[in-house]
Amino acid sequence: MTEKPLISIEALARRYPKRGGGETTVFEDLWLPIQKGEFVCLIGHSGCGKTTILNVLAGLDQPSSGSVIVDGREISGPSLDRAVIFQGHSLLPWMTVLGNIAFAVSSRRPEWSRETVRAHCQRYVDLVHLSGSEHKKPSELSGGMKQRVGIARALAIEPKMLLMDEPFSALDALTRGSLQEEARRICRETGQTVFMITHDIDEAMLLADRIVLMTNGPQAEIVENPLPRDRLAASMHRHADYYPLRNHLLEFLVTRSKSFASEIEGRPYDPRKPAVVRPCAVAEDKVPAAASV
Structure with missing residues (x-):
């Protein structure tokens, strides 16, 4: 690859101390563009x-050694x-679908108006095919729908x-x-x-x-x-x-x-x-x- 990578993992290693001395190596010398x-x-x-x-x-x-370069x-x-989607949906239970996504977007774009945030979030609700469920809370959603909200929330902050x-x-x-x-x-x-x-x-x-x-x-x-x-x-x-x-x-x-x-x-x-x-x-x-x- 000749193009400069967006992410470069360089000589990454993680070690943990052992009881009684020494270290346990989980991984080491990881290089990945x-x-x-x-x-x-x-x-x-x-x-x-x-x-x-x-x-x-x-x-x-x-890391114990090495580095990660992003952009x-x-x-x-x-x-x-960098947005993370975990195994669990990690949604705020008291917020609606739109509210969960808007909370993340407002953190990323505090200068945006409420109307701009709402329109931006709606685009990602539509993208994950949850149109019509904007005002539902997590307790009203299936497991798959909750993960869709998690995906929409992660993408809506437009991470690198x-x-x-x-x-x-x-x-x-x-x-x-x-x-x-x-x-x-x-x-x-x-x-x-x-x-x-x-x-x-x-x-x-x-x-x-x-x-x-x-x-x-x-x-x-x-x-x-x-x-x-x-x-x-x-x-x-x-x-x-x-x-x-x-x-x-x-x-x-x-x-x-x-x-x-x-x-x-x-x-x-x-x-x-x-x-x-x-x-x-x-x-x-x-x-x-x-x-x-």
């Missing part, structure tokens, strides 16, 4: 530091330039970066699938830059432009999504590259995430340049199914 408008998913087994990385990006945690400035704490912490994991399968496609549509339409953590391989395949594979330590590799950009959850399994991609990700989670340290032992490894692969169907010219880019 994220371009403007890109949707990046991070997957890895429990305990590899996914949520900790997201908290550092949000400014809710401090040319190192982050040092929370900012309205949207951080998503498994926001669909608590929903039923039907609602989850619908919201995944809504999130992808909205982010493509708005050009939103997104960093998302997930355990769900199919979710990452549907949403992400690139998928970062994590171990305890450095990232193992970066997977470029070979599926077409207009993919849909209901039909992407028919694409020739679907199973090569899915099998590659599944093998990593089940096997390679635990053996990666021994895999690179004795071999040159530059954490600044992790392997970039594009799993795809074997073509007539015999290109390997997980061709290095």
Whole structure:
């Protein structure tokens, strides 16, 4: 990539002190550029530091070493330039749908009039297909509708970066699938830059432009999504590259995430340049199914 990235994660590490001395390393030497408008998913087994990385990006945690640069400035704490959508909806129960969104927008744009804030919020209510529910409180909404409000609230402050912490994991399968496609549509339409953590391989395949594979330590590799950009959850399994991609990700989670340290032992490894692969169907010219880019 020749274009300067919007977000640059540089030599990031997080360690915690052990009882009795020493340190436990959650992850270290993480390098990752994220371009403007890109949707990046991070997957890895429990305990590899996914949520900790997201908290550092949000400014809710401090790294032990390294830094995160957003639009040319190192982050040092929370900012309205970075919006977070959590697993729970985190809505204020005494406020309406419009009130929850307006509260965030007014914090971001205190100079705006009430009418301007309301019109701006309505645009995002419409964007997540909640028109007609503006005056309902969270107790009157389904789980999927609450998450739509959370998405609208995050997007309405027009952040440089949207951080998503498994926001669909608590929903039923039907609602989850619908919201995944809504999130992808909205982010493509708005050009939103997104960093998302997930355990769900199919979710990452549907949403992400690139998928970062994590171990305890450095990232193992970066997977470029070979599926077409207009993919849909209901039909992407028919694409020739679907199973090569899915099998590659599944093998990593089940096997390679635990053996990666021994895999690179004795071999040159530059954490600044992790392997970039594009799993795809074997073509007539015999290109390997997980061709290095």
